[in-house]
Amino acid sequence: MKYDVLIVGAGIAGASLAWHLAGKGLSILLIDSKPFTRFGDKPCGDAVSKAHFDDLGMPYPTGEQLENVIHGIKLYSPDKRTVWTVKGDGFELNSPAYVQRLTKEAMEKGVEVMDLTTAMKPIFEDGFVKGAVIYNRRTNQTMTVEAKVTVDATGYSISLRNKLPKELPITEDIDDKDADIAYREVTLTRDDMEDYDYLKIYVTQQYSPGGYWWIFPKGKNKVNVGLGIQGGMGYPPVQSFYEKYLKDIAPEVDRQKLLVKGGALVPTRRPLTTMVWNGIAAIGDSAFTVNPVHGGGKGSAMISAYCVSKSILSAFEKGDFSVQSLWDANLCYIEKYGAKQASLDLFRRFLQRLSDDDINFGMNKRVLKEEDIVEASTYGDLHMSAAEKAMRVLAGLSRPSLLFKLKTVADYMKRFKNLYYDYPKDPKEIMKWKARVEALTAEFINAIS
Numbered sequence: 001m002k003y004d005v006l007i008v009g010a011g012i013a014g015a016s017l018a019w020h021l022a023g024k025g026l027s028i029l030l031i032d033s034k035p036f037t038r039f040g041d042k043p044c045g046d047a048v049s050k051a052h053f054d055d056l057g058m059p060y061p062t063g064e065q066l067e068n069v070i071h072g073i074k075l076y077s078p079d080k081r082t083v084w085t086v087k088g089d090g091f092e093l094n095s096p097a098y099v100q101r102l103t104k105e106a107m108e109k110g111v112e113v114m115d116l117t118t119a120m121k122p123i124f125e126d127g128f129v130k131g132a133v134i135y136n137r138r139t140n141q142t143m144t145v146e147a148k149v150t151v152d153a154t155g156y157s158i159s160l161r162n163k164l165p166k167e168l169p170i171t172e173d174i175d176d177k178d179a180d181i182a183y184r185e186v187t188l189t190r191d192d193m194e195d196y197d198y199l200k201i202y203v204t205q206q207y208s209p210g211g212y213w214w215i216f217p218k219g220k221n222k223v224n225v226g227l228g229i230q231g232g233m234g235y236p237p238v239q240s241f242y243e244k245y246l247k248d249i250a251p252e253v254d255r256q257k258l259l260v261k262g263g264a265l266v267p268t269r270r271p272l273t274t275m276v277w278n279g280i281a282a283i284g285d286s287a288f289t290v291n292p293v294h295g296g297g298k299g300s301a302m303i304s305a306y307c308v309s310k311s312i313l314s315a316f317e318k319g320d321f322s323v324q325s326l327w328d329a330n331l332c333y334i335e336k337y338g339a340k341q342a343s344l345d346l347f348r349r350f351l352q353r354l355s356d357d358d359i360n361f362g363m364n365k366r367v368l369k370e371e372d373i374v375e376a377s378t379y380g381d382l383h384m385s386a387a388e389k390a391m392r393v394l395a396g397l398s399r400p401s402l403l404f405k406l407k408t409v410a411d412y413m414k415r416f417k418n419l420y421y422d423y424p425k426d427p428k429e430i431m432k433w434k435a436r437v438e439a440l441t442a443e444f445i446n447a448i449s
């Protein structure tokens with residue numbers, strides 16, 4: 001079988017890419033190991049900012065795809081004494097329904113879909129990916145699919161690009177400590193909730209080391225509750241934290257009315273060094289596009305799909321599917337999200353080192369304020385004006401070292417972002433640039449240790 005584009009994985013990333021490419025004159029095959037009715041079905045908090053849909057021209061979820069409309073976030077300190085309210089519009093998705101809608105719209109414009117079909121390995125010849133060997137469980141057939149561009153949208157399993165020769169930069173692996181282990185349940189609540197248009201986040205190292213708890217309302221009396229903890233640290237299983245602390249965090253939950261449960265891994269690091277190589281692109285979790293601080297990855301998976309769709313279309317105009325030709329996908333992603341994501345990776349490393357006392361102090365004394373967090377999560381900039389002022393006032397008081405570190409973090413975040421804006425225009429320079437990224441990361445870790 002021959003196609004222009006083979007997309008492996010029909011999660012939000014793969015379905016968005018199919019949606020963007022559909023109807024543009026290319027022959028496209030989208031495959032997923034799951035049956036169609038489970039496309040988009042993975043453990044998730046399901047909260048996505050409205051801004052992503054606006055920015056990318058993607059349809060808002062409607063009808064059964066939309067479970068709740070969100071107007072902001074309440075962020076609780078570990079001792080729950082301080083609550084910050086940050087306003088912002090978003091959606092609580094029914095993810096499978098939304099992903100299946102995108103897939104159906106792409107199919108109406110000619111995209112072919114094969115469910116219950118797994119990509120076993122990429123075809124790699126003469127330095128180019130030229131398709132994949134796939135296996136269809138419905139027909140029990142193994143087939144070879146040739147494609148000009150093959151896209152790895154396989155989520156955290158990274159099951160395609162990891163089978164390429166290790167010397168290619170696109171095979172980059174993830175350190176366990178740069179991932180969160182997350183678990184969530186969707187249940188009904190005992191009573192109707194107030195403020196059910198607000199997401200609630202509890203930052204506590206004791207109850208969720210290196211991560212946080214969330215309660216995301218899916219309506220007046222239905223919630224998605226879960227937590228993430230940092231991977232690779234030898235902590236007890238994430239479910240044991242859930243069992244131990246659920247009552248403290250979310251007493252409103254009625255576990256007799258459990259609807260869904262499950263866990264998965266989330267990459268919480270800077271983006272993959274390059275999303276493209278000869279004849280291949282990676283998007284979504286497979287390309288490490290998740291926000292390192294809050295772990296939200298659906299919006300940024302949609303951004304990566306958008307950027308890769310642009311570079312695929314331009315590659316077809318040029319008739320050139322080399323890494324040079326596809327390279328613009330990296331520049332697009334870095335400009336739209338990647339530079340901010342990379343600077344937030346430093347912020348994440350800093351936050352994971354704080355104690356609950358530090359966080360209580362920082363939130364209560366407003367060392368940072370709600371506005372700083374909005375600024376940081378929107379642009380990846382930590383402006384220290386507020387903290388610097390506080391530093392002057394508080395210097396010599398209980399925690400000057402925390403304030404001093406915050407200033408260091410802000411400086412490094414700025415340098416890191418600038419390094420990303422200096423991303424090479426030529427793929428030949430990529431390894432040199434990667435070495436600069438690794439050196440600055442090591443310097444930062446040293447500075448905050």
Ligand SMILES: Cc1cc2nc3c(=O)[nH]c(=O)nc-3n(C[C@H](O)[C@H](O)[C@H](O)COP(=O)(O)OP(=O)(O)OC[C@H]3O[C@@H](n4cnc5c(N)ncnc54)[C@H](O)[C@@H]3O)c2cc1C
Nearest residue numbers: 009011012013033044045046047119155182284285297298
């Ligand atoms: C518990 C939890 C809570 C989260 N909460 C949020 C949240 O509230 N908001 C948010 O934005 N993000 C959240 N995230 C992150 C978000 O879920 C992911 O970033 C996002 O869903 C990634 O989408 P994706 O399409 O890249 O990957 P996936 O959704 O994992 O899709 C990958 C697809 O590829 C298929 N596949 C894999 N290998 C193969 C193969 N070899 N052949 C064929 N098919 C294959 C899989 O079956 C799957 O359908 C959360 C994650 C977790 C684990």
